Amino acid sequence: MKLGGWAFFVLTCALVVSATTAGYSRIAAAQAASVQAGKGEDLRAAYATPADVADGKRVADSTCAGCHGANGISSIKGVPNLAGQRPVYLYLELKAYQSGARAVGDMSNVTRPLSDRALVQVAAYYASLEPAQPAAPSTGKSTPAKSDLVQAGKAVAAACAGCHGEAGVSKMPGTPSLVGLDPKYLVQAMQAYRGGQRKNDTMKAMLAAVSDTDMKNVALYYALQRPTRAQNAAPGDQGAGKSAAAACSGCHGDRGVSINPATPSLAGQDAEYLVAALSAYKDGSRSDEAMKGIAVALDEATAKNLAAFYANQQPQPPKVSKPLTTAEWVQRCDRCHGVNGNSTEPELPALAAQRQDYLEKVLHAYRTGERKSPQMAAMSEVLSETDVESIAAYYAHQKARAVVYIMVPAK
Numbered sequence: 001m002k003l004g005g006w007a008f009f010v011l012t013c014a015l016v017v018s019a020t021t022a023g024y025s026r027i028a029a030a031q032a033a034s035v036q037a038g039k040g041e042d043l044r045a046a047y048a049t050p051a052d053v054a055d056g057k058r059v060a061d062s063t064c065a066g067c068h069g070a071n072g073i074s075s076i077k078g079v080p081n082l083a084g085q086r087p088v089y090l091y092l093e094l095k096a097y098q099s100g101a102r103a104v105g106d107m108s109n110v111t112r113p114l115s116d117r118a119l120v121q122v123a124a125y126y127a128s129l130e131p132a133q134p135a136a137p138s139t140g141k142s143t144p145a146k147s148d149l150v151q152a153g154k155a156v157a158a159a160c161a162g163c164h165g166e167a168g169v170s171k172m173p174g175t176p177s178l179v180g181l182d183p184k185y186l187v188q189a190m191q192a193y194r195g196g197q198r199k200n201d202t203m204k205a206m207l208a209a210v211s212d213t214d215m216k217n218v219a220l221y222y223a224l225q226r227p228t229r230a231q232n233a234a235p236g237d238q239g240a241g242k243s244a245a246a247a248c249s250g251c252h253g254d255r256g257v258s259i260n261p262a263t264p265s266l267a268g269q270d271a272e273y274l275v276a277a278l279s280a281y282k283d284g285s286r287s288d289e290a291m292k293g294i295a296v297a298l299d300e301a302t303a304k305n306l307a308a309f310y311a312n313q314q315p316q317p318p319k320v321s322k323p324l325t326t327a328e329w330v331q332r333c334d335r336c337h338g339v340n341g342n343s344t345e346p347e348l349p350a351l352a353a354q355r356q357d358y359l360e361k362v363l364h365a366y367r368t369g370e371r372k373s374p375q376m377a378a379m380s381e382v383l384s385e386t387d388v389e390s391i392a393a394y395y396a397h398q399k400a401r402a403v404v405y406i407m408v409p410a411k
Helices: 024-033 050-063 087-099 105-111 116-128 149-157 183-195 201-207 212-223 238-245 271-283 289-296 300-311 326-337 356-368 374-380 385-396
Strands: none
Touching (some): 050 116, 271 289, 271 300
């Protein structure tokens, strides 16, 4: 049997799959896909015999086991398990390392001396092995049940409602509304209160035990609430305030709707709070040189007029999208990588029971462009650090399943 140069083969070595498993009705389709072009070359069916697998084991033991572990189960952080991985994917990745298409020094050095036949046999060997078991819950890493970030923010924000109102719409004069603000600005403001750069003992005490992650979640929660004007009186001349506001629009936007994430929107904000903020900038208790220069020139009547104008403008939602939950991300990933990460596509890796630290490493590599794939770059560039950890944890906890590619007669 001649294997060299053939990039697709079917294992007959103890590969078992349940026909009742959801999503595995695509096995026949996967076989049809075997004759399609893969990474620029035709894929043709070939068979790996027990002798080929044994030869692959000898090569793997001498060249791969030091990093990827005996029987393809890695114990080294950031190094993937290979046991039970899809053979076509393994072969094509080994070829990519060998050719330099994937630039990783150790892997390129290891694969360069190997013949094409040896690469096929190594891939056959690892694909024939029993996959790793799912990660144990005691690993200390994130669990697959990572919560919805918006709901997490809502839970923390419950402590804020007494002053800032339900859903962040103030009903207490002198207390700001928190809706209609970009999360970046709101996080910066909370950190300034916690660090003492903004003077407010109550806010400092409230935020002392709030982590940066919780602040981000709270800010996200408020950013996604329906923008509504503060429910408090706004004494002052709105017409005069509109004229005075012309000098503010460059930073705070037309009618107080900011287009700069770091600059707060003023539309719909509590008037008394706005007057107090201008006073704080004026006397230096709130530090900002640009705002101090503007506030010093304002008398009390003008400050009230400005506040009345902005308080009566309609706030707008910041340009923030609700992040996908882990379950929603998994649905997207499963479209290519199979149900629960058990790929039935010959060229796409199985993710189930893979090392969590390796999955995190790979997602980061796609995000930064270190690892090239237009599809994966588009998927990963919008992931937050929490998303990366949660997705990796989910797949690390899934049971890995083998897949059979079935030969059918040509029509």
